[in-house]
Amino acid sequence: MKKYPYPTLIGSLMYLAICTRPDIAYGVFTLSQYCSNPGIKHWRAIKRILQYLKYTNDYGIKYSKNESFILxxxxxxxxxxxxxxxxxxxxxxxxxxxxxxxxxxxxxxxxxxxxxxxxxxxxxxxxxx
The missing domain is CATH 3.30.160 (Double Stranded RNA Binding Domain)
Structure with missing residues (x-):
């Protein structure tokens, strides 16, 4: 926990949630509210998100030319x-x-x-x- 400061990890996860991984947005948003005083359960939740990212590394947003171009x-x-x-x-x-x-x-x-x-x-x- 001392090696990786909580706010730094939240910032990195926030970047991923905003730019490439909307599937983690809710979890990161919730955990970001505890930057000033994180508990052990918050650290465990961050670890869980990092594990999820590790095992879903091949997930991504795919666009299809066969899909309709309707918003x-x-x-x-x-x-x-x-x-x-x-x-x-x-x-x-x-x-x-x-x-x-x-x-x-x-x-x-x-x-x-x-x-x-x-x-x-x-x-x-x-x-x-």
Whole structure:
């Protein structure tokens, strides 16, 4: 644990989540909230993500010329994910030709009252990407 500082590992994983590996975005996002005071369970979770990356090294985003060139957008919001500040989690992805071109996973900046308001916020955010 002393050899690899927690914030450095989170930064490296964040780069992967943003640039090439959207499949680890939620885990990295969650673990990044504990940079100032990580516990042993956070270190174990980072180790688990690193093992996952090791065994899925050949995974990637593939685009197909046979797929239609129509923009597909998917979005979801987990209402009241963060109890301490009553905020929701935003997740979304835009796909063209069978491959993702943009994705997001972050805490919403606004406090949504009902669940449908959280869904509306994430849909508008994904549409603007």
């Amino acid at each position: 597909l957008s998917y979005s979801d919001a987990s209402w009241l994910t963060f109890k301490e500040d009553s905020k929701s989690l935003t997740k979304g992805c835009n796909i063209i030709a069978g491959g993702a071109i943009s994705w997001t996973c972050k805490k919403q900046s606004l406090v949504a009252q009902p669940s449908c308001e959280a869904e509306y916020i994430v849909a508008s955010n994904v549409a603007m990407k």
